[in-house]
Amino acid sequence: MSRKKLQLPSRLVHMEPFRVMTVLQRAIQLEAAGRKIIHMEVGEPDFSTARPIVEAGIRALDSGLTQYTAAEGIVELREAISAHYAKHYGVQIDRDRIFITPGASGGLLLFTNLLVNAGEGVLLCDPAYPCYRNYIYMVGAEPQLVPVGIETNFQPSVASLNKHCKSNTSGLWLASPGNPTGTILQRNDLVETLEWAEGKKLNVLVDEIYHGLHYVDDLPSALEVDTDTFVVNSFSKYFGMTGWRLGWVVVPSEYQEIVSTLAQNLYISASSIAQYAALAAFEEDSSAILEQRRDSFRRRRDFLSTALKGLGFTLPDDIQGAFYIYAGIENFSDDSEKFCADILEEHGVAITPGRDFGESDSSLFVRFAFTTDLDNLQLGVERLTRALRKAH
Amino acid sequence: MSRKKLQLPSRLVHMEPFRVMTVLQRAIQLEAAGRKIIHMEVGEPDFSTARPIVEAGIRALDSGLTQYTAAEGIVELREAISAHYAKHYGVQIDRDRIFITPGASGGLLLFTNLLVNAGEGVLLCDPAYPCYRNYIYMVGAEPQLVPVGIETNFQPSVASLNKHCKSNTSGLWLASPGNPTGTILQRNDLVETLEWAEGKKLNVLVDEIYHGLHYVDDLPSALEVDTDTFVVNSFSKYFGMTGWRLGWVVVPSEYQEIVSTLAQNLYISASSIAQYAALAAFEEDSSAILEQRRDSFRRRRDFLSTALKGLGFTLPDDIQGAFYIYAGIENFSDDSEKFCADILEEHGVAITPGRDFGESDSSLFVRFAFTTDLDNLQLGVERLTRALRKAH
Numbered sequence: 001m002s003r004k005k006l007q008l009p010s011r012l013v014h015m016e017p018f019r020v021m022t023v024l025q026r027a028i029q030l031e032a033a034g035r036k037i038i039h040m041e042v043g044e045p046d047f048s049t050a051r052p053i054v055e056a057g058i059r060a061l062d063s064g065l066t067q068y069t070a071a072e073g074i075v076e077l078r079e080a081i082s083a084h085y086a087k088h089y090g091v092q093i094d095r096d097r098i099f100i101t102p103g104a105s106g107g108l109l110l111f112t113n114l115l116v117n118a119g120e121g122v123l124l125c126d127p128a129y130p131c132y133r134n135y136i137y138m139v140g141a142e143p144q145l146v147p148v149g150i151e152t153n154f155q156p157s158v159a160s161l162n163k164h165c166k167s168n169t170s171g172l173w174l175a176s177p178g179n180p181t182g183t184i185l186q187r188n189d190l191v192e193t194l195e196w197a198e199g200k201k202l203n204v205l206v207d208e209i210y211h212g213l214h215y216v217d218d219l220p221s222a223l224e225v226d227t228d229t230f231v232v233n234s235f236s237k238y239f240g241m242t243g244w245r246l247g248w249v250v251v252p253s254e255y256q257e258i259v260s261t262l263a264q265n266l267y268i269s270a271s272s273i274a275q276y277a278a279l280a281a282f283e284e285d286s287s288a289i290l291e292q293r294r295d296s297f298r299r300r301r302d303f304l305s306t307a308l309k310g311l312g313f314t315l316p317d318d319i320q321g322a323f324y325i326y327a328g329i330e331n332f333s334d335d336s337e338k339f340c341a342d343i344l345e346e347h348g349v350a351i352t353p354g355r356d357f358g359e360s361d362s363s364l365f366v367r368f369a370f371t372t373d374l375d376n377l378q379l380g381v382e383r384l385t386r387a388l389r390k391a392h
Numbered sequence: 393m394s395r396k397k398l399q400l401p402s403r404l405v406h407m408e409p410f411r412v413m414t415v416l417q418r419a420i421q422l423e424a425a426g427r428k429i430i431h432m433e434v435g436e437p438d439f440s441t442a443r444p445i446v447e448a449g450i451r452a453l454d455s456g457l458t459q460y461t462a463a464e465g466i467v468e469l470r471e472a473i474s475a476h477y478a479k480h481y482g483v484q485i486d487r488d489r490i491f492i493t494p495g496a497s498g499g500l501l502l503f504t505n506l507l508v509n510a511g512e513g514v515l516l517c518d519p520a521y522p523c524y525r526n527y528i529y530m531v532g533a534e535p536q537l538v539p540v541g542i543e544t545n546f547q548p549s550v551a552s553l554n555k556h557c558k559s560n561t562s563g564l565w566l567a568s569p570g571n572p573t574g575t576i577l578q579r580n581d582l583v584e585t586l587e588w589a590e591g592k593k594l595n596v597l598v599d600e601i602y603h604g605l606h607y608v609d610d611l612p613s614a615l616e617v618d619t620d621t622f623v624v625n626s627f628s629k630y631f632g633m634t635g636w637r638l639g640w641v642v643v644p645s646e647y648q649e650i651v652s653t654l655a656q657n658l659y660i661s662a663s664s665i666a667q668y669a670a671l672a673a674f675e676e677d678s679s680a681i682l683e684q685r686r687d688s689f690r691r692r693r694d695f696l697s698t699a700l701k702g703l704g705f706t707l708p709d710d711i712q713g714a715f716y717i718y719a720g721i722e723n724f725s726d727d728s729e730k731f732c733a734d735i736l737e738e739h740g741v742a743i744t745p746g747r748d749f750g751e752s753d754s755s756l757f758v759r760f761a762f763t764t765d766l767d768n769l770q771l772g773v774e775r776l777t778r779a780l781r782k783a784h
Contacts, residue, residue: 007509008506008650009505009506009507009508009509009510009531010509010510011505011509011531012505012506012650012654015650015653015654015657016653017649017652017653017656018653018656021463021656044459044460048456048457048458048459049456049458054453054454054456054458057453057665058450058453058454061446061449061450061453062446062450064440064441064446065440065635066440066441066446066632066633066634066635066636067436067440067634067635068436068634068635069635102494102637102659103659103660105658105659105660106659109501109658113401113403113404113530114400114401114404115401116401117399117401117402117403118401118402118510118532130657131656131657134657135657138505138531139401139403139530139531139532140510140531140532240458241458242458242459242460243457243458243459243460243461243661243663243664243665244458244663244664244665245494245637245659245660245661245662245663257409258400258404258407260409261407261408261409261410262404262407264409264410264413264523265407265522265523265526265527266497266501267494267495267497267498267637268495268497268637269635269637270637271635271636271637271663271665271666272635272636273449273635273636273663273665273666274663274665
C-alpha cells in the first residue's frame with residue numbers, strides 16, 4: 001500500500017528532543033572513537049542499585065512474584081512509605097493516599113490527567129524539568145512559565161507568581177530540590193507559596209523526587225505544610241533505582257477512587273518485582289549504603305561548586321540538593337549550546353545547555369550533573385580550566 | 393489549610409472504574425470469609441513467568457543492570473523482536489522501527505499522543521478493551537463505537553465501518569485476537585479493512601497483544617498486510633510477563649524520531665531488568681514452556697466453549713485466540729450485571745459483565761476468562777449448571 005501522509009497532533013509541535021540526549025549520543029560517539037569523555041550531562045546516579053534492594057528483587061523473582069499487582073501498588077510498600085513520612089517528616093499520611101507509580105513519570109502522567117483540563121494554564125518555573133511542559137501540552141493545556149533566577153535561589157517569589165497568574169491558570173507545579181538548579185524552597189517560602197496558591201484556588205503539585213539527596217538540615221515536604229498538596233516522589237534518585245521504574249504519589253483522600261481508576265487505565269500497575277524490591281530500600285542495611293552515597297554526592301557538590309566559582313561561573317551560594325549545578329556562563333559566552341558543543345568536542349567534557357530547561361536566559365546557562373566520581377570531576381575541572389584559559 | 397474544592401477535568405467524567413475490579417474485590421472478600429471462588433474474571437495468565445526468563449532477570453540484577461536504558465529500549469531486544477517477525481510472520485521489520493514500552497499500556501499511551509488530536513474521532517469496536525476509549529478521552533478526542541456482533545465474529549465489517557465513519561474520524565483501532573471476544577480478523581478481512589482505512593486516509597492501530605495465544609493456523613500480523621500500520625504488542629500474555637510491565641510497538645520509519653522524543657517524555661525508558669529478562673523469552677527453552685502453556689489454554693478453550701454452548705450460552709463457533717469467551721446470556725437474563733453478581737454471590741463463580749467492554753447490547757453478554765486450570769473450570773461449569781437449572 002502507498003504510504004499515508006498524516007498530520008501530527010498539535011501537541012507534538014511543542015515537543016523537542018532533549019539536548020542532553022544529543023550531547024550524550026555525541027559523547028558516546030567520541031568514546032567509540034577512543035576519547036575519554038567526562039560525563040556531567042546525565043541526570044542519573046552513577047551507582048547501580050544497592051545490594052540489599054537487588055537481593056530483595058531476586059527473592060521476589062525466585063518466589064514467582066511476577067504478576068500484576070493492584071493498580072494502587074502492594075499494601076506493604078504503601079505502608080512502608082507511610083512509615084517513611086512519619087519517621088522523616090513527622091506527618092501522618094494514610095497508606096490509602098499513597099499510590100505506587102511506574103516511575104515519577106507515571107505520577108506526572110496521573111496528575112496531568114487528574115488535574116489539568118484542556119485550555120487551562122499551569123504555572124511552572126523557568127528553568128524546570130523539561131517533561132513538565134510536555135505533559136501539559138499533551139492534554140491541550142498551556143504551560144505558563146515563571147522566570148526564576150539566582151536572586152530568588154531559582155525558586156518562584158509570590159510577586160513573580162502573581163505577575164504570571166492568568167484568568168485560565170488552574171495549577172502550580174513546584175520542585176524542591178529542583179532540576180536543573182539543585183535549590184530548595186525554604187520552609188517559610190513554601191508556606192507562603194502554598195498560601196498564595198490556596199488564595200488563588202490553584203491546585204499544587206510538588207515534585208519531591210530529589211528528597212533524600214539534600215545537603216541542608218531542613219528540607220520540608222509540602223505535605224507538612226498542606227496535606228492536600230499533590231506530591232510526586234520516586235525510587236530513582238536517593239534510592240538509586242532508576243532502571244526499575246518505580247515512584248509514588250500522595251493524593252488528598254477524596255481523590256483516591258478516581259486516582260485508582262486512572263491508574264488502572266494508564267498503566268494497570270507498576271512492576272511487581274520493583275515493588276517487592278523497594279520494600280528493602282527502607283531497611284537499615286540499605287539506609288547505611290544510601291547515606292554513604294549521599295555523603296559522596298555532598299563531597300562532589302563541595303568540590304565542583306567551589307571549582308566552578310573559581311573558574312568564573314555564576315552559581316548560587318549553596319547547592320542544597322539533587323546532583324545538579326545550574327551555572328551562568330555570562331563571563332564566557334552568550335550561546336550555551338555552542339559553549340557545550342565546543343567543550344565536548346575540544347575538551348571532552350559533556351554538559352547540558354540551559355535550553356533544555358526553559359526559555360528565559362537559557363542561552364546563558366549550562367547544567368553540570370555531579371553524577372560521576374571525584375577523580376572524573378577533578379579531571380573535568382582541569383579540562384574546563386584549560387578550555388576557559390585558552391578561550392579568554 | 394482548608395480543603396480546596398476542585399473541578400475535575402472533563403475527560404474524567406467518562407472514566408468509570410472497571411467492573412471486573414469490583415467483581416475481583418468481592419470475590420476476594422468471599423474467599424476471606426471461607427468460600428471457594430472459581431475465578432474466571434481476571435485477564436491474566438495463571439502461570440508465573442517461565443523459569444528461563446526469571447533466571448535471565450536474576451542475571452541482569454546480579455550484573456547490576458539497574459539503570460535507565462535508551463528510551464527506544466536496548467538494541468539486543470529490538471533485534472530479537474525483529475528476528476521474531478522474520479521467523480513467525482516472514483516480514484522484515486527494521487529494529488529501528490521497534491520501540492520497547494512499559495507494557496502495552498505504554499504503547500497505547502504513546503500512540504494516543506502520537507496519532508490522536510483533540511476533537512478528532514477514532515473508530516473502535518464495541519465491545520473492546522475498555523482502556524482504548526479512556527485513552528482517547530484523555531486527549532480530548534471522541535471514541536466512535538462500531539457495534540460488532542456474533543454475525544461478523546465480533547470484528548468490524550467494512551459496511552459497519554463506513555456507517556460509523558464521520559467527517560472528524562482520523563483513526564481506526566483494531567484488535568486481533570480481541571478482548572473480550574477472543575476472535576481474530578481473518579487475513580482477507582484484514583486486507584479489506586486496511587484498504588478501506590487507506591482509502592479514508594485513516595491511521596490504523598492494531599493491538600496484537602494476544603498473538604501467540606491463538607488456536608488457528610493463520611493469524612496474520614497487520615504488518616504483513618500494510619507495513620505502515622501502528623502495531624502494539626506485549627510480553628504480558630503469550631510470554632507470561634504481566635508483572636514486569638513490558639511491551640513493544642512498531643511504527644513506520646518516518647515516525648522514529650518523534651516517537652523517541654515522546655518516549656523520553658512519557659516514561660524515560662521501560663524497566664531495564666524486564667528488558668534483559670525478555671531476551672530469554674525468544675530462546676528455545678522458553679519457547680518449549682510457552683508452547684506447552686498455549687496447549688493448556690487450547691484444552692481449556694475446548695472444554696469451556698463446549699460446556700457453555702451446552703448450557704445455553706450463545707458464542708461464536710470458534711474462539712480463535714486470547715483466553716476469553718464473550719458469551720450471550722439472552723436465554724437467562726437481560727441484565728448481565730445482576731447475572732454476574734448473582735452467580736458470584738450464590739454460586740461462587742466470578743465472571744465479568746459485558747458493560748466493561750462497551751455499550752451495545754452489553755447487558756446481554758458476560759466475559760469468561762479461562763485463566764484458571766481445567767479442574768477449576770470443571771467445577772465452575774458444575775456450579776453454573778446448578779445455577780441455571782435452579783433459575784429456569
